Amino acid sequence: MSAATPTNVFQVDRQTLGIDWADGAKSQYNVRELRLCCSCASCVHEWTGEKLLDDGSIPEDVAPVSIENVGLYGLRIQWSDGHNTGIYTYERLRALDRTPEDS
Numbered sequence: 389m390s391a392a393t394p395t396n397v398f399q400v401d402r403q404t405l406g407i408d409w410a411d412g413a414k415s416q417y418n419v420r421e422l423r424l425c426c427s428c429a430s431c432v433h434e435w436t437g438e439k440l441l442d443d444g445s446i447p448e449d450v451a452p453v454s455i456e457n458v459g460l461y462g463l464r465i466q467w468s469d470g471h472n473t474g475i476y477t478y479e480r481l482r483a484l485d486r487t488p489e490d491s
């Protein structure tokens with residue numbers, strides 16, 4: 389079906405989230421960047437796609453407090469700034485990964 393199926397989701401360190409994928413790829417994300425690209429209705433306008441979130445309002449040291457699976461398709465992250473309405477689908481996470489391929 390899709391390569392966007394994680395086999396492991398883990399915190400590499402406080403600022404870094406790691407995901408291992410079913411096809412063997414490994415991704416790492418800066419957690420603040422993930423927070424800034426939240427696509428929930430309070431961060432991005434539902435109809436216009438305009439970003440409503442003010443990056444400057446997000447603490448430099450924002451970090452996930454908890455990460456839970458949402459069905460089989462994504463993650464819901466509870467953030468240290470209190471935000472928890474964003475769902476990060478695995479497909480989106482996969483697309484966000486800009487880590488160059490090793491091979």
Ligand SMILES: [Zn+2]
Binds near residue numbers: 474
């Ligand atoms: Zn949001």
